[in-house]
Amino acid sequence: MIQEPFVNDTSPMQRLDPRSRILMATAFAFVVALSDLLSALLPALVVSAVLMVISGLPVRDVLKRLMVVNGFVLFLWLVVPVTFPGTPLFHLGPLTATWEGVLVSARITIKCNAILLVFIALVAVSPVATLGAALARMRVPEKIVLLLLMSYRYIFVMETEYQRLARSASVRGFRPSTSIHTYRTFAYLIGMLFVRASARAERVYAAMLCRGFSGKFHSLRDFSFSKKDGIWAVCMTGALLAIGAAEWMH
Amino acid sequence: MDALNPVIELEQIRFGYDAGKPVLNDLTFSLHEGQKVGLIGYNGSGKTTLLHLIMGLVTPSSGTIRVLGRRIETRKDFLKVRRTIGLVFQNADDQLFSPTVLEDVAFGPLNLGKTPKEARRMAMETLESLNLQGFEDRITHRLSGGEKRLVSLATVLVMQPKALLLDEPTTGLDEKARVRIAFLLNHLDISMVIVSHEYDFLKEAVPRIYSMKDGRIQYDADTGALHGHIHRHPAERHPHRL
Amino acid sequence: MHISEGVLSGPVLVSGIALAAAGTAIGLKKLDVDRIPRAAILSAAFFVASLIHIPIGPSSVHLILNGIVGLLLGWGAFPVILVGLVLQAVLFQFGGITTLGVNTVIMALPAVLGYYLFASLVGRRLRVALPAAFACGAFSVLSGAILVGAALAFTEKHFLKAAALVAGAHVPVMVIEGIITAFCVAFLKKVQPDMLPGKKD
Numbered sequence: 001m002i003q004e005p006f007v008n009d010t011s012p013m014q015r016l017d018p019r020s021r022i023l024m025a026t027a028f029a030f031v032v033a034l035s036d037l038l039s040a041l042l043p044a045l046v047v048s049a050v051l052m053v054i055s056g057l058p059v060r061d062v063l064k065r066l067m068v069v070n071g072f073v074l075f076l077w078l079v080v081p082v083t084f085p086g087t088p089l090f091h092l093g094p095l096t097a098t099w100e101g102v103l104v105s106a107r108i109t110i111k112c113n114a115i116l117l118v119f120i121a122l123v124a125v126s127p128v129a130t131l132g133a134a135l136a137r138m139r140v141p142e143k144i145v146l147l148l149l150m151s152y153r154y155i156f157v158m159e160t161e162y163q164r165l166a167r168s169a170s171v172r173g174f175r176p177s178t179s180i181h182t183y184r185t186f187a188y189l190i191g192m193l194f195v196r197a198s199a200r201a202e203r204v205y206a207a208m209l210c211r212g213f214s215g216k217f218h219s220l221r222d223f224s225f226s227k228k229d230g231i232w233a234v235c236m237t238g239a240l241l242a243i244g245a246a247e248w249m250h
Numbered sequence: 251m252d253a254l255n256p257v258i259e260l261e262q263i264r265f266g267y268d269a270g271k272p273v274l275n276d277l278t279f280s281l282h283e284g285q286k287v288g289l290i291g292y293n294g295s296g297k298t299t300l301l302h303l304i305m306g307l308v309t310p311s312s313g314t315i316r317v318l319g320r321r322i323e324t325r326k327d328f329l330k331v332r333r334t335i336g337l338v339f340q341n342a343d344d345q346l347f348s349p350t351v352l353e354d355v356a357f358g359p360l361n362l363g364k365t366p367k368e369a370r371r372m373a374m375e376t377l378e379s380l381n382l383q384g385f386e387d388r389i390t391h392r393l394s395g396g397e398k399r400l401v402s403l404a405t406v407l408v409m410q411p412k413a414l415l416l417d418e419p420t421t422g423l424d425e426k427a428r429v430r431i432a433f434l435l436n437h438l439d440i441s442m443v444i445v446s447h448e449y450d451f452l453k454e455a456v457p458r459i460y461s462m463k464d465g466r467i468q469y470d471a472d473t474g475a476l477h478g479h480i481h482r483h484p485a486e487r488h489p490h491r492l
Numbered sequence: 493m494h495i496s497e498g499v500l501s502g503p504v505l506v507s508g509i510a511l512a513a514a515g516t517a518i519g520l521k522k523l524d525v526d527r528i529p530r531a532a533i534l535s536a537a538f539f540v541a542s543l544i545h546i547p548i549g550p551s552s553v554h555l556i557l558n559g560i561v562g563l564l565l566g567w568g569a570f571p572v573i574l575v576g577l578v579l580q581a582v583l584f585q586f587g588g589i590t591t592l593g594v595n596t597v598i599m600a601l602p603a604v605l606g607y608y609l610f611a612s613l614v615g616r617r618l619r620v621a622l623p624a625a626f627a628c629g630a631f632s633v634l635s636g637a638i639l640v641g642a643a644l645a646f647t648e649k650h651f652l653k654a655a656a657l658v659a660g661a662h663v664p665v666m667v668i669e670g671i672i673t674a675f676c677v678a679f680l681k682k683v684q685p686d687m688l689p690g691k692k693d
Contacts, residue, residue, distance in 0.1 A: 005585075006585065025589060026589050029497065029590045030505075033498055033590040034502045070496075072495065073496055076654065080651070084650050085650060104648070109498075111497060111499075112497045112499070112587075114498075115498060116585065119581070119585070119587045120585050124582055124585050127349070128579065128582055129350050143523065146525075147528055147535065147571055147572070147575050148575045148578060149349055150347055150533065150536075151575050152349060153349055153390065154347075154536035155536045156391040157343050157391065158536045159540050162540050176547045183546070183668060183671045183675065186672060187671070187672045187674075188675065188676075189544075190544070190555075190557075190560075191676045194537055194676075194684075195683055195684045195687070197534050198530070198684065200344060200533055201532075203344040204345075204529050205529045206302070206307045207345045208347065208529060209332065210305050210307075211336075211357055211405065211406070211409065212329075212333060213357075215525035215526060216361070218360035218361075218369075219353075220360070220366050221353075
């Protein structure tokens with residue numbers, strides 16, 4: 001089942017305005033993504049760890065999640081150290097790992113994980129419904145917001161629909177393998193999912209029309225930027241300036 | 251009661267999806283203020299089509315539709331109809347498309363031009379009237395089947411329609427939820443047409459049941475005869491203590 | 493087909509954002525608001541379909557499906573894929589704030605190109621449509637992999653070998669996507685031909 005594992009009502013982050021949380025996470029992500037020196041990246045990693053602790057999310061679950069998400073980084077570790085030119089560090093059969101290659105990989109690992117930690121602590125603590133409403137209040141085009149909120153809503157319906165289809169295939173003895181029969185079966189399951197999605201779309205749209213939908217999307221929620229949000233924004237700006245200074249004053 | 255003003259009048263309606271057999275064949279029907287009518291019939295007897303026709307989701311090939319005495323023809327007329335008559339769809343997942351209950355219930359009032367504050371108040375009142383207080387922040391896709399159905403009803407009632415159309419409101423519900431919905435519909439003070447294939451449920455919910463056959467409503471048939479054998483009352487000796 | 497945070501350089505990230513914004517703007521313009529519910533529900537279906545594990549030898553792959561997204565939605569692929577990535581970011585904590593632009597382009601640009609190259613062929617009779625659908629599925633993955641490679645290579649010229657490996661690793665996925673796209677198109681042609689581009693009566 002698709003879930004939102006880090007949505008947490010008790011997290012102190014929930015008391016902050018989601019708009020300012022989205023902005024802070026975005027600003028942090030860009031500053032870190034554009035930094036290259038360890039003297040900037042290591043403090044950034046510390047900031048992300050602090051935010052994670054404040055968010056009160058279960059550290060073990062978050063770390064587990066990070067492992068899974070680090071797939072691309074792992075791939076880079078396998079390739080970059082032995083393909084990057086520079087001072088040899090050690091030999092591995094015909095391959096030579098270089099200092100520079102290891103350093104590049106380490107930098108990417110720190111950047112990626114610092115950004116992810118902040119993203120989880122500040123953004124993934126809120127359900128998509130809240131984030132969508134916040135985006136609407138941040139002047140993101142209403143078509144995108146409607147698309148996001150409705151996709152989110154129907155992911156769960158489509159998942160159930162797919163499971164129903166897959167179950168009916170498996171009770172008739174379908175066992176996936178590397179074969180044309182398997183690929184054809186999956187293609188048909190997916191095709192059927194699209195057909196059902198399309199039919200459902202007609203009905204949903206009809207139901208929306210019956211309730212007076214005329215193309216305008218209205219959001220009910222209002223957010224307020226409190227003093228607490230102000231303090232957070234100031235602290236975050238300070239931290240980002242410090243990271244930026246470490247990177248660019250060098 | 252029939253002396254009161256008609257809300258919906260259909261005359262000599264014909265409709266077919268393709269050139270073949272018509273789904274509705276010279277159908278005539280009217281619903282008056284305060285009336286509650288059940289329509290029973292087999293799958294494919296045109297029950298759902300009839301409801302969609304009233305809402306302007308499909309267009310008849312011939313015949314006239316009147317709502318509150320006014321003839322309805324153009325797209326614009328139907329836009330008005332949709333503010334006067336509420337349709338509860340068969341599948342609640344088709345009806346509830348917002349992430350949370352409150353947002354979904356407030357969707358209609360917002361479309362009617364209410365301010366967010368008003369819409370929220372109306373939504374909360376409607377939820378309360380259906381004994382759904384505390385549901386406002388629930389995530390729609392995590393509701394149970396019966397809860398989804400009740401919230402669907404709320405999304406339509408909040409628009410304060412003059413009449414309610416319900417398409418198979420008991421599909422996929424267990425006995426308890428079915429009894430609760432029947433009781434609720436029975437006590438709602440609004441004209442309604444309920445389409446269903448469950449005689450027991452209709453009997454609990456509305457005082458008058460017609461059957462549909464061959465694209466028409468059978469006014470002369472004795473609907474009691476549809477259902478000769480006896481069923482025990484689902485709520486036993488306390489049918490109305492739910 | 494997804495580049496992590498922290499890998500790409502500033503200019504590459506910014507170009508990605510600019511291209512994604514332009515594509516999304518065109519996509520939204522072509523998507524009337526009354527088509528949004530349809531696009532959203534199809535997007536949900538794509539999202540779920542892209543989670544399916546397809547076995548290949550002892551391992552398995554996820555489908556990308558950007559070829560079919562392009563065939564069914566044309567320019568709508570941009571906003572739909574953008575939204576899919578946002579949902580992935582939040583639901584699976586993939587992150588991807590700075591890379592949202594680049595990743596959208598990596599999947600949506602091939603989808604739109606595939607639409608222009610193959611949609612009219614897919615609308616024809618089965619003997620033409622099936623090879624075209626296969627080509628569309630494979631092409632969309634291939635060009636996505638090339639874009640991943642380009643983004644890496646533009647970031648750092650020494651990433652070139654890594655980029656080539658990424659592209660190489662996508663060859664099996666290309667073949668599988670081609671096969672699945674072809675069968676899926678064959679299915680839709682029988683069951684619901686009006687979903688596919690081409691003659692509408």
